[in-house]
Amino acid sequence: MAKKVLIIGAGLGGLSTALRLTTHGYEVEIVEKHHQAGGRLNQLKKDGFTFDVGPSFFSMSYEFSELFNYCKVENPLQMNELDPVYSVYFAGKEKPYHIYKELDKLAREFAAIEPHFETKAKKYLAKAGQIFHDTEHVIIKRNYDNLIQYALALTSVPVKHTPLLFRSMWKELERNFDSEHVKVIFSLVAFFLGSTPFDTPAVYSLLNYTELKHDGYWNINGGMYKIVEEIQKLLIERGVKFHFNTEIISVNKENDSVISFTDKLGKEWHSDIFVCNGDAAAFRGSILNRKKFSEKKLAQKDWTLAPFTIYLGVKGKVKDLHHHNYFLGSNFKEYSDNIFKLTAAPEKPYYYVNVSSISNPGCAPNGCENIFILCPVPDRRFKNNWEDKEKFADTILKDMSERTGFDLIQNRMTQTIYTPEDWETMFNLYKGSGLGLAHGLNQVAAMRPKNKDEHMNNLYYVGASTVPGTGLPIVVIGSKLVTERILQDHD
Numbered sequence: 001m002a003k004k005v006l007i008i009g010a011g012l013g014g015l016s017t018a019l020r021l022t023t024h025g026y027e028v029e030i031v032e033k034h035h036q037a038g039g040r041l042n043q044l045k046k047d048g049f050t051f052d053v054g055p056s057f058f059s060m061s062y063e064f065s066e067l068f069n070y071c072k073v074e075n076p077l078q079m080n081e082l083d084p085v086y087s088v089y090f091a092g093k094e095k096p097y098h099i100y101k102e103l104d105k106l107a108r109e110f111a112a113i114e115p116h117f118e119t120k121a122k123k124y125l126a127k128a129g130q131i132f133h134d135t136e137h138v139i140i141k142r143n144y145d146n147l148i149q150y151a152l153a154l155t156s157v158p159v160k161h162t163p164l165l166f167r168s169m170w171k172e173l174e175r176n177f178d179s180e181h182v183k184v185i186f187s188l189v190a191f192f193l194g195s196t197p198f199d200t201p202a203v204y205s206l207l208n209y210t211e212l213k214h215d216g217y218w219n220i221n222g223g224m225y226k227i228v229e230e231i232q233k234l235l236i237e238r239g240v241k242f243h244f245n246t247e248i249i250s251v252n253k254e255n256d257s258v259i260s261f262t263d264k265l266g267k268e269w270h271s272d273i274f275v276c277n278g279d280a281a282a283f284r285g286s287i288l289n290r291k292k293f294s295e296k297k298l299a300q301k302d303w304t305l306a307p308f309t310i311y312l313g314v315k316g317k318v319k320d321l322h323h324h325n326y327f328l329g330s331n332f333k334e335y336s337d338n339i340f341k342l343t344a345a346p347e348k349p350y351y352y353v354n355v356s357s358i359s360n361p362g363c364a365p366n367g368c369e370n371i372f373i374l375c376p377v378p379d380r381r382f383k384n385n386w387e388d389k390e391k392f393a394d395t396i397l398k399d400m401s402e403r404t405g406f407d408l409i410q411n412r413m414t415q416t417i418y419t420p421e422d423w424e425t426m427f428n429l430y431k432g433s434g435l436g437l438a439h440g441l442n443q444v445a446a447m448r449p450k451n452k453d454e455h456m457n458n459l460y461y462v463g464a465s466t467v468p469g470t471g472l473p474i475v476v477i478g479s480k481l482v483t484e485r486i487l488q489d490h491d
């Protein structure tokens with residue numbers, strides 16, 4: 001008889017694990033706290049506008065192809081490569097820089113500020129590419145049972161990369177480029193990891209390689225939520241049952257096995273195997289009461305910034321905006337030094353803007369635009385009260401209106417705001433941290449919460465805060481790693 005797996009959480013991690021496990025004949029059931037699938041990769045429909053709630057692009061598009069290929073189905077997603085990859089607006093500079101993958105085209109953007117850019121970038125990205133290819137399979141895409149295995153894996157990485165562990169990303173950029181703007185643009189990826197370029201080791205320049213050389217950035221025809229809809233459709237065809245508005249709050253165990261989990265209404269969910277897609281660190285603390293993940297221990301960990309997100313529908317079109325835009329200030333070092341620990345809303349916010357109606361006109365009524373604004377802010381350990389959310393949203397909208405010459409406030413037709421508190425409440429994100437545990441060297445690979453429980457022999461984890469880490473393609477890789485664990489232990 002097919003073994004039964006209960007997956008807690010219908011985020012991308014849970015959904016892609018379900019797809020892989022059903023391919024191996026497992027019977028899967030999914031319980032989800034939210035009213036619909038997707039987790040952070042969710043959708044909001046309001047006043048005739050449709051918004052992707054979280055992710056708006058991804059790198060390593062081939063990981064989605066791998067997922068569908070593994071599961072023996074045709075890839076149902078129509079993926080579009082973004083060109084330009086993104087645009088960057090600096091305060092006080094009238095025109096944005098458009099960031100192209102073609103280096104000769106990008107060199108023209110930087111002609112006035114970075115002489116010989118193309119030669120310098122080729123050299124920088126070649127080195128970043130070597131780190132990527134020297135670690136992708138031997139370090140990132142694999143499970144670890146213990147630290148010794150990890151140490152052994154590290155010895156297979158060429159020693160020439162060692163200095164990059166001890167040098168910051170910013171220092172590496174300083175060795176390669178002169179222009180402050182070029183260095184700032186190349187260093188933005190550090191914030192995705194939960195750190196600043198001044199503290200992030202230079203090995204992570206491999207992310208510049210993934211965005212600018214390797215596979216670029218992609219989105220989905222019809223909106224990012226199509227990823228969820230298509231996987232969910234396949235799962236329903238395979239007989240997977242979904243139970244929404246169902247939050248797991250406690251565990252029932254016998255010796256070293258989980259017997260069942262109990263939801264908020266007292267219903268017990270039995271299974272042979274359990275996979276948790278909720279945050280792998282916070283779940284161990286709040287549901288399993290593990291001392292190593294107590295409130296105090298969780299608070300001592302490094303977490304990524306929290307999202308302050310605005311979903312804005314406007315009448316009219318904002319000129320010159322591309323799919324993927326950064327609006328930055330002119331005080332980058334000061335911003336980096338403070339942003340993770342501010343106890344108030346930032347006075348000069350840095351933010352990211354995505355207008356998906358540019359490539360998916362169906363997301364907004366005729367003549368209108370749907371605008372998603374993401375301003376990374378400190379998590380709730382530092383700023384807990386967001387009563388000033390409307391005021392802060394208006395600060396961002398005024399700034400963006402001045403910089404684009406389009407009055408967003410005057411033309412506003414609909415607006416929804418999610419604060420870090422909303423993100424925490426919706427998806428059980430630790431203190432609202434948007435991407436989960438940070439990726440400092442002390443919190444990656446064998447040092448990240450494992451995808452197999454330390455004590456229970458039938459409990460596993462998938463998603464942003466377990467291995468390999470956060471971001472859509474990385475979570476999809478994580479679904480393969482946890483499937484390998486389950487097959488190894490139970491097949």
Ligand SMILES: Cc1cc2nc3c(=O)[nH]c(=O)nc-3n(C[C@H](O)[C@H](O)[C@H](O)COP(=O)(O)OP(=O)(O)OC[C@H]3O[C@@H](n4cnc5c(N)ncnc54)[C@H](O)[C@@H]3O)c2cc1C
Binds near residue numbers: 037246309428
């Ligand atoms: C605003 C924002 C923008 C982002 N932008 C990008 C981007 O552009 N590109 C990119 O690659 N990544 C982006 N990310 C990161 C990306 O969204 C995540 O890495 C990824 O979606 C995580 O998927 P997951 O399956 O690990 O977790 P989740 O999406 O959080 O799914 C976990 C699910 O488990 C459920 N759950 C938790 N606890 C319980 C419980 N006790 N009982 C029942 N259900 C439970 C939650 O409700 C949730 O649905 C962004 C994240 C945010 C917040």
